[in-house]
Amino acid sequence: DIQMTQSPSSLSASVGDRVTITCQASQDISNYLNWYQQKPGKAPKLLIYDASNLETGVPSRFSGSGSGTHFTFTISSLQPEDIATYYCQQYDNVVPYTFGQGTKLDIK
Amino acid sequence: QVQLQQWGAGLLKPSETLSLTCAVYGGSFSAYYWGWIRQPPGKGLEWIGEVNHSGSTNYNPSLKSRVTISVDTSKSQFFLKLSSVTAADTAVYYCASSRGYSGTWYYRFDHWGQGSLVTVSA
Numbered sequence: 001d002i003q004m005t006q007s008p009s010s011l012s013a014s015v016g017d018r019v020t021i022t023c024q025a026s027q028d029i030s031n032y033l034n035w036y037q038q039k040p041g042k043a044p045k046l047l048i049y050d051a052s053n054l055e056t057g058v059p060s061r062f063s064g065s066g067s068g069t070h071f072t073f074t075i076s077s078l079q080p081e082d083i084a085t086y087y088c089q090q091y092d093n094v095v096p097y098t099f100g101q102g103t104k105l106d107i108k
Numbered sequence: 109q110v111q112l113q114q115w116g117a118g119l120l121k122p123s124e125t126l127s128l129t130c131a132v133y134g135g136s137f138s139a140y141y142w143g144w145i146r147q148p149p150g151k152g153l154e155w156i157g158e159v160n161h162s163g164s165t166n167y168n169p170s171l172k173s174r175v176t177i178s179v180d181t182s183k184s185q186f187f188l189k190l191s192s193v194t195a196a197d198t199a200v201y202y203c204a205s206s207r208g209y210s211g212t213w214y215y216r217f218d219h220w221g222q223g224s225l226v227t228v229s230a
Contacts, residue, residue, distance in 0.1 A: 001169070032215070034217070036217070042223075043202055043204075043220035043223055044153065044202075044220060045220075046216055046217060046218045049214070049216045049218075050214075050216075055218070087152065087153055089153075089216075089217070091207075091215040091216075094166075094207075094215065095155075095158070095168075096155055096166075096168045096169065097206070097215075098155065099152055099153040099154070099155070100152070101152045102152045102153075
């Protein structure tokens with residue numbers, strides 16, 4: 001299985017800060033990577049698909065980049081409602097799909 | 109607008125079989141693969157498996173020996189059965205669309221159920 005390693009595992013930032021999360025794949029996965037936001041007690045929500053495409057309805061302060069083994073997720077200006085845990089997920093070779101371990105983001 | 113609603117037993121004893129149902133409302137049932145993902149308390153997400161409208165399945169190798177995912181297209185429902193559960197299977201279980209077809213296949217979990225907490229305890 002392809003292993004996904006996210007960093008950091010937790011992060012504190014101030015409102016208005018630029019926040020960056022990275023995801024490293026154990027092998028080349030091209031751009032076959034998605035990013036999700038999960039708030040406490042809720043199902044995950046798709047934010048970014050195919051590494052850099054913004055899902056419909058998602059604010060433009062969220063963005064993604066990368067290909068191969070190294071990927072980056074960015075919030076350009078952190079808002080209070082962005083407090084959540086963020087997960088990357090790969091789908092190279094289709095199955096099994098695997099997720100990163102998550103990055104918990106809170107307000108400083 | 110695709111919506112998923114799930115239900116099933118929330119408390120099981122060790123060795124019993126977990127059974128969950130997910131109903132799909134809206135959209136084209138045959139245009140997606142439908143899957144299950146679980147999340148142990150305080151931990152990350154684990155993909156369990158998926159099924160399409162014709163019953164073709166893919167499973168996570170780590171759970172394959174105990175998992176059955178099936179479908180009833182007449183009701184736009186799909187099902188999860190996990191046998192011989194232990195405390196390690198305690199988790200919130202989510203149903204979700206795992207891939208969709210819009211001229212070509214795309215791969216992302218873009219529609220989710222509300223989640224079902226399943227606790228395994230003697």
